[in-house]
Amino acid sequence: MxxxxxxxxxxxxxxxxxxxxxxxxxxxxxxxxxxxxxxxxxxxxxxNAGARALATSQTRVLALLGRFLSDEFAPAMLQYILGVSNRARELGYDTLLVSEDDGAAALKRISDSRMVDGFVLLNVAERDTRLPVLRAAPQPGALVGLPGEPDGLDVFDLDFDATGSFMIDTLHGLGHREIVLVSQPEHVVERGGAYVWRLADGARRRADELGVSLHTYFGSSSQPAIGADLHRILDTHPTATGLLLNNEAAAAALPSVLAARGMTAPDDLSVIGRYSDDFARTFSLPFSAVDSAADELGRRAVEQLVQRIENRADDAPAHLELIAPVLHDRGSIAAPRP
CATH class of the missing domain: 1.10.260.40 (lambda repressor-like DNA-binding domains)
Known part of the structure; x- marks a missing residue:
């Protein structure tokens, strides 16, 4: 050696x-x-990691706290994990993935052991039980996801409220006046998944301002249930000309649903989703979508965290960054048929 x-x-x-x-x-x-x-x-x-830790009080390890939840689409979570781990590696840090159900206890245990230099939190809830522990920890942290009370924390997220408004503006500008929004399951909201209602609220507010008829639904997060949900929703609103998806499982299921109904996008239905470009490539999705910026959010969180670690910037002001929606147009939106 x-x-x-x-x-x-x-x-x-x-x-x-x-x-x-x-x-x-x-x-x-x-x-x-x-x-x-x-x-x-x-x-x-x-x-040698142990010797280096003793000499510098640094481990060059970041803890990534996230969970693969059964009611959310697991491949979407992987995009955030890759963004964090890849950028950490580029900056000379290893990543410890922690997926325990009791995230607050895990964070305290790891913090007390001094086995990492900092934390990145995924699956951030509206009232996240990990945040009081993180605020009391000697190590800094960064969040991918906006909690209800972000004061004093470095936070990175997509601007979901603006995304909902942007989706409505885009279809309204093409002439659509009746639109359906399919979101994540309702218990994701009940658990604290504020991104679901933030996007829906933004869409509803803008639809009301523009006089657009917006029908909102919660959809399942897995097959075959989400396929049945989509069929039922489209049956209920046969005159709707636009479909918005804040549900990755729904986006993955939609091609087969449209094919079974003899429909195509955008000829019969204009479609806008919300998911990452990598996700679209993985599932060969032909739908235009607002990029969820999963990779970018993970990278920015790591960069901010490493800056705090290496510059000893504990007293620097907290950083809150909401990324504006960007549409990747894959040809699934157009003016509705007369």
């Missing part, structure tokens, strides 16, 4: 100089630092 002594010998410097060049704890000339880094690269040196 390659040691720091091997790196020092290859770089022609002392062991302590090589260590300082890597840790940054003392000023080292750019020339010497370059020699050390070149030796690290050529020898394939990896610092």
């Amino acid at each position: 390659v040691t720091i002594g091997d790196v020092a010998s290859a770089a022609g410097v002392s062991r302590s100089t090589a260590s300082y060049a890597l840790s940054g704890k003392r000023t080292i000339s750019p020339e010497v630092r370059l020699k050390v880094l070149q030796a690290v690269e050529s020898l394939g040196y990896t610092p």
Whole structure:
């Protein structure tokens, strides 16, 4: 196994100089630092995590707290996890995925053990029980998802209220006057999934302003139930010309539902979903969609968290960022037929 002594010998410097060049704890000339880094690269040196933690009080590990919930579409959650883990790796951090049901207890246990440098929270609820624990923890954290009380926390999310309004504006501008919105299951809202009602509220408010008839429904999160839901909803509103989907399972099921009904988008129904571009590619979805920005949100949360960790910026103002909706037009929206 390659040691720091091997790196020092290859770089022609002392062991302590090589260590300082890597840790940054003392000023080292750019020339010497370059020699050390070149030796690290050529020898394939990896610092011992335990020794590094003792020397620097850092583990270079981030805890990612998220759950795969049975009533939400698991592949959609993976997009957020990949965004966090990929950006963490690029910045030199490993990721510890924690998926326990009792997230508050898990966060406290991991925080007390000092086994990570910071936390990224997914599945953030309106009144999330993890937040009081995070606020009391010595390590910083970042949230992907907007809670009801974000004060003092770094938060990143899609602007779901603006997304709902944007979806209505887009179809209204094309001439649609009767639209259906299918959201996640109702118990997602009851559990604290505020993104569901934020998008629906934004859509409802804008529809009322524009005089658009909007029918809202909660849909199932898995097949075959969501397919049956879509058939029932379309049967109930045969004159609707637009369909909005804030439900990834519904988007994945819709191609087969439309085919079974002899319908196509946008000829018979204009469709706008809300999911990531990667999700659309994975399931070959032909529908225009507002990008949920899962990867981007995860990356931004990690960047903010690492900045706090490395700059010791505990007293810096909290950062709240809501990403504006961006439509990926895949040709599923058009003016309704006369």
